[in-house]
Amino acid sequence: MALFRKTIDKVAGGLARTRQRLVGGLRSLLTGRRLDEDVLEELEAMLIQADVGVATARRICDDLRAAYEQKRIERGEDALEFVKTELKQLWPECDRGVHFADTPPTVILVAGVNGTGKTTSVAKLAHLFKSEGKKVVLAAGDTFRAAAVEQLTIWAERIGVDIIKASGGDPAAVVFDACDAAVARGADVLLVDTAGRLHTQENLMKELEKVRKVVSRKLPGAPHEVLLVLDATTGQNAVSQAQRFADAIDVTGIFLAKLDGTAKGGIVVAIRGEVNLPVKFIGIGEGYDDVAPFDPDAFVEALFV
Numbered sequence: 001m002a003l004f005r006k007t008i009d010k011v012a013g014g015l016a017r018t019r020q021r022l023v024g025g026l027r028s029l030l031t032g033r034r035l036d037e038d039v040l041e042e043l044e045a046m047l048i049q050a051d052v053g054v055a056t057a058r059r060i061c062d063d064l065r066a067a068y069e070q071k072r073i074e075r076g077e078d079a080l081e082f083v084k085t086e087l088k089q090l091w092p093e094c095d096r097g098v099h100f101a102d103t104p105p106t107v108i109l110v111a112g113v114n115g116t117g118k119t120t121s122v123a124k125l126a127h128l129f130k131s132e133g134k135k136v137v138l139a140a141g142d143t144f145r146a147a148a149v150e151q152l153t154i155w156a157e158r159i160g161v162d163i164i165k166a167s168g169g170d171p172a173a174v175v176f177d178a179c180d181a182a183v184a185r186g187a188d189v190l191l192v193d194t195a196g197r198l199h200t201q202e203n204l205m206k207e208l209e210k211v212r213k214v215v216s217r218k219l220p221g222a223p224h225e226v227l228l229v230l231d232a233t234t235g236q237n238a239v240s241q242a243q244r245f246a247d248a249i250d251v252t253g254i255f256l257a258k259l260d261g262t263a264k265g266g267i268v269v270a271i272r273g274e275v276n277l278p279v280k281f282i283g284i285g286e287g288y289d290d291v292a293p294f295d296p297d298a299f300v301e302a303l304f305v
């Protein structure tokens with residue numbers, strides 16, 4: 001319970017913008033009002049503006065109208081509590097935990113479009129796993145962008161984890177070496193950073209497949225996770241990126257970065273509604289500690305604190 005509270009407080013900091021806009025807006029709309037059609041319409045618009053998705057916004061409003069007509073709720077203030085409960089119910093039990101290997105190392109590939117926050121998210125995961133007592137090794141699989149290896153090296157030093165870099169420019173070769181190093185060093189987790197790419201860049205998508213193949217040949221069962229990093233500030237774009245990447249490669253989960261940078265944090269809801277992939281982690285700042293496993297209850301509580 002104390003841990004849950006701590007998570008809520010941490011996530012709440014990162015959700016300040018969304019809370020101010022969405023929950024602040026709902027509060028001032030609903031306080032002292034009856035739930036007439038005008039109010040319901042405005043409420044629906046606010047949910048849509050927060051990017052929860054049109055269908056979900058409509059459904060919440062329909063449920064709210066029904067509850068009002070059946071006198072299950074009466075005051076506008078009760079509607080806020082109702083919305084909160086409805087939001088929590090959007091996520092049935094689903095597979096949000098990390099799939100760890102039975103025999104370490106667990107290999108996690110981190111992929112996504114340019115600039116979404118992949119390298120920072122790798123650092124955050126490294127820190128998170130390290131703080132759980134796991135030995136972490138990073139693979140600098142972005143051999144494309146000049147400063148990428150340097151950027152990851154700085155994170156590795158700050159966090160205090162090993163990093164495997166390449167001499168050449170082939171990410172598959174780096175990952176090949178990194179798998180060996182992870183085994184030799186008794187690592188629990190190998191995190192692989194990759195270069196940014198669009199799902200339409202066929203050669204780069206093939207490169208990613210090659211990396212995956214190398215990993216699976218070296219370590220049967222690997223990669224155990226392929227996390228797609230999405231930038232929450234890009235709104236519905238993030239949703240379509242997720243759909244396209246999921247079609248192109250086997251994504252196992254989403255790391256939703258930069259939630260702190262948007263007032264449209266409802267995108268978490270839209271991803272739930274429109275993409276058949278679990279959000280496993282959220283990024284809520286630029287520091288390596290600005291990360292939390294995604295927990296719907298904690299998320300909604302944090303939104304409404």
Ligand SMILES: Nc1nc2c(ncn2[C@@H]2O[C@H](COP(=O)(O)OP(=O)(O)OP(=O)(O)O)[C@@H](O)[C@H]2O)c(=O)[nH]1
Pocket residue numbers: 112113114115116117118119120121142145148194195196197257258259260261282283284285286290
């Ligand atoms: N506010 C905020 N900024 C973030 C978050 N995650 C990443 N960033 C910032 O986003 C920018 C890009 O982050 P990177 O980790 O370099 O992104 P990337 O996907 O590795 O970029 P490429 O390798 O160039 O494709 C940096 O300025 C990060 O500090 C986050 O959760 N919140």
Ligand SMILES: [Mg+2]
Pocket residue numbers: 118119120142148193194195196
């Ligand atoms: Mg990067």
